[in-house]
Each structure stands twice: as structure tokens, then as C-alpha cells.
Amino acid sequence: MTKLLVLDIDGTISGESNTISQRVKEAIAAVQAKGIQVAIATGRMYRSALRFHQEINSTLPLAAYQGAWIQDPANQKIYQHLPLAxxxxxxxxxxxxxxxxxxxxxxxxxxxxxxxxxxxxxxxxxxxxxxxxxxxxxxxxxxxxxxxxxxxxxxxxxxxxxxxxxxxxxxxxxxxxxxxxxxxxxxxxxxNPFVNKGNAVRYLAEELLGIQNTDVMTIGDNFNDVEMLEYAGIGVAMGNAPDGVQAIAQWVAPTVEEDGAAVAMEKFLLS
The missing domain is CATH 3.30.1240.10 (Hypothetical Protein, Haloacid Dehalogenase-like Hydrolase; Chain: A; domain 2)
Incomplete structure (x- = not known):
């Protein structure tokens, strides 16, 4: 049973408009109402990702820079920072x-x-x-x-x-x-070589929540999402993802402009 959903931002929950659509926001809220935690893992800077984290009302730390920087906006605690040498x-x-x-x-x-x-x-x-x-x-x-x-x-x-x-x-x-x-x-x-979104999601799941990869669902759209799609019990690629990313996913959602992330949540978590 899924206990954690981890979302990428660009190309996944945010498209051309650089905002989250109403349908995706409602799906996230419905997932949270079922007791499933929702987190963000992004290549963006922490500061740049913060508004998305706040908009989805996530209570978990935010994994920025592919997971090189994991910080909890609620108390400013930095759980992980792995810079380049x-x-x-x-x-x-x-x-x-x-x-x-x-x-x-x-x-x-x-x-x-x-x-x-x-x-x-x-x-x-x-x-x-x-x-x-x-x-x-x-x-x-x-x-x-x-x-x-x-x-x-x-x-x-x-x-x-x-x-x-x-x-x-x-x-x-x-x-x-x-x-x-x-x-x-x-x-x-x-x-840093120890950084990728798969390791970031593993940290959130196993270290912070004490759950296994089988309890995790991830949604992403590009090559920097591959590791977290492979790690999760349910790994979903967006319809706008490159072929190589779609090939490793368990399911391919519609595109970001078609609210594919919401469709994936409805299929796997809300049906």
C-alpha cells in the first residue's frame, strides 16, 4: 500500500504555465486526505522549488538539486547537503x-x-x-x-x-x-556522485518515514527522474517524457498539459 508519493516539478506537475493546475492540486489534496504523504524531488534550487512545496501543502522535507540538498521548510533543518568537490x-x-x-x-x-x-x-x-x-x-x-x-x-x-x-x-x-x-x-x-533523486526518495522513505520502496510511488518526466522511478514500487513517467524514460516506467501517464500526474494519482491512489 502506498504511503508516500514523490513528485517532480517541471514537466510533471508544472508545464508551460510554470504553475500547478487546479486538477493536479485537487488530486494531491485528495491523496493527502487518504493519509498518503506527498513530497517533491526536483533539480531546481531549493528557493525556486519552495513555492511548489507550499502550494501542495507538503509536510515533508523538500529534495532540491536532484536531492543534493534536502531541507525542511517548516523548521529550516537541512537533513542532507552533498556538494561537489x-x-x-x-x-x-x-x-x-x-x-x-x-x-x-x-x-x-x-x-x-x-x-x-x-x-x-x-x-x-x-x-x-x-x-x-x-x-x-x-x-x-x-x-x-x-x-x-x-x-x-x-x-x-x-x-x-x-x-x-x-x-x-x-x-x-x-x-x-x-x-x-x-x-x-x-x-x-x-x-556529487552520491546524489540522485532515487537516493533522495530512499532517504525520505526509509530514513525519515521508516517505510520500504514498495510503499512509494514516484512521478517524473526526464532522465534525472530515472533513479526514483526505478526505486519506487510504482514508477510513473509522463507522456511528455523521452522514450528512454518511458521505457523504464511501470506506467506512462498522459502529458503534463493533459494533467497526467492527476490521472496517475486517480488511477493508482484514488480509484
């Missing part, structure tokens, strides 16, 4: 600043829940507007490396370039050294 961040920055990448990529460093960039590019401005965050332009990102970044993001409109970047860096770093993923086709993301 400074040396690894430096190596990635060196790689991104090679001539073939420098002009293509917008690089984001996330430190202490702030966003640091070399300069505010068009891609960064669009990202900042959607996430409700003001980026801090510092010129040389090396200036920020007194601190270890929670996450590094490389943005590029050229999805083929992001695919190539992911492939190249996966051949240079083992999964034990770095967790590499894409959250949308234009976002390359790098975190």
Missing part, C-alpha cells in the same frame, strides 16, 4: 572554458542556494525568469570556488551539443566520481 568543480570549469565550448555554454554554479554565472546570457535570463531567481554575475567563476557548489549546470539551446557533452564527460568520469544527467534536453547537470 572543489577540485572536480575546477576541472569541469576548465573543460567548459575550452574554445569549442566557451561560446556555446552558459555555466551556472549553485552555491549556498544562490546562482552564480560568468555573465547573464540569453539562456540564463530565460532560466532566471522561470525559476524566479536573480543570477549573480561574477566574471570568472573561479572566484566562487572558496565554497563547494551544490550543483553545476551547463545550458545550451543546441541539444546535440548537450548530448555530446554528456557522452564525453561520462567517458572521463565514472559514476563513483560524478553524477551526470539531463533534466531537460538543453540542461546538462553535474552533482
Amino acid at each position: 572543489r577540485k572536480t568543480a575546477q576541472q569541469l570549469l576548465d573543460y567548459f572554458e575550452q574554445p569549442q565550448w566557451r561560446s556555446l555554454l552558459s555555466i551556472h554554479f549553485y552555491i549556498n542556494d544562490q546562482l552564480y554565472v560568468r555573465e547573464v546570457t540569453r539562456e540564463t535570463a530565460i532560466y532566471a525568469q522561470r525559476s524566479g531567481i536573480t543570477p549573480i554575475a561574477v566574471g570568472d567563476l573561479r572566484q566562487t570556488l572558496d565554497n563547494e557548489p551544490t550543483k553545476i549546470l551547463a545550458l545550451c539551446d543546441d541539444t546535440e551539443a548537450i548530448t555530446n557533452l554528456l557522452g564525453t564527460l561520462r567517458s572521463q568520469y565514472t559514476p563513483a566520481e560524478l553524477y551526470l544527467t539531463t533534466s531537460v534536453a538543453t540542461f546538462f547537470e553535474a552533482t
Whole structure:
């Protein structure tokens, strides 16, 4: 029996409008009324995800940055923070600043829940507007490396370039050294090797709630959701998810614009 539902934000409960639809909100409230806990696991910054957490009235900690940062908004307690090693961040920055990448990529460093960039590019401005965050332009990102970044993001409109970047860096770093993923086709993301949403959901379920993976349902739409879809007793992919994500899910819901998350909740938890 499901005791915990964990939801991704972008492409899952929030679509083009960057808000949660009434139908999805009502489904979440109905799930909670049955005594099932609802949590969020997102690649977003903690600050950027907070309004969604509040909107669904979650009483659990919020798993941000793919789970690198797990914090309870009720008491501000940080349960987990697993940043990247400074040396690894430096190596990635060196790689991104090679001539073939420098002009293509917008690089984001996330430190202490702030966003640091070399300069505010068009891609960064669009990202900042959607996430409700003001980026801090510092010129040389090396200036920020007194601190270890929670996450590094490389943005590029050229999805083929992001695919190539992911492939190249996966051949240079083992999964034990770095967790590499894409959250949308234009976002390359790098975190501490122990970080992924599957581990975040496991932490919420087993460490905080004392339940098993068979008691968990997860809904997501992209490659950064794969681990949590695989972990859960019920793993649901959205209809807008890439084929590779749909292939590992137990069920594929309608798209985010068709309130697919609500349909999945109605099917598995509310029927």
C-alpha cells in the first residue's frame, strides 16, 4: 500500500504555465486526505522549488538539486547537503572554458542556494525568469570556488551539443566520481556522485518515514527522474517524457498539459 508519493516539478506537475493546475492540486489534496504523504524531488534550487512545496501543502522535507540538498521548510533543518568537490568543480570549469565550448555554454554554479554565472546570457535570463531567481554575475567563476557548489549546470539551446557533452564527460568520469544527467534536453547537470533523486526518495522513505520502496510511488518526466522511478514500487513517467524514460516506467501517464500526474494519482491512489 502506498504511503508516500514523490513528485517532480517541471514537466510533471508544472508545464508551460510554470504553475500547478487546479486538477493536479485537487488530486494531491485528495491523496493527502487518504493519509498518503506527498513530497517533491526536483533539480531546481531549493528557493525556486519552495513555492511548489507550499502550494501542495507538503509536510515533508523538500529534495532540491536532484536531492543534493534536502531541507525542511517548516523548521529550516537541512537533513542532507552533498556538494561537489572543489577540485572536480575546477576541472569541469576548465573543460567548459575550452574554445569549442566557451561560446556555446552558459555555466551556472549553485552555491549556498544562490546562482552564480560568468555573465547573464540569453539562456540564463530565460532560466532566471522561470525559476524566479536573480543570477549573480561574477566574471570568472573561479572566484566562487572558496565554497563547494551544490550543483553545476551547463545550458545550451543546441541539444546535440548537450548530448555530446554528456557522452564525453561520462567517458572521463565514472559514476563513483560524478553524477551526470539531463533534466531537460538543453540542461546538462553535474552533482556529487552520491546524489540522485532515487537516493533522495530512499532517504525520505526509509530514513525519515521508516517505510520500504514498495510503499512509494514516484512521478517524473526526464532522465534525472530515472533513479526514483526505478526505486519506487510504482514508477510513473509522463507522456511528455523521452522514450528512454518511458521505457523504464511501470506506467506512462498522459502529458503534463493533459494533467497526467492527476490521472496517475486517480488511477493508482484514488480509484
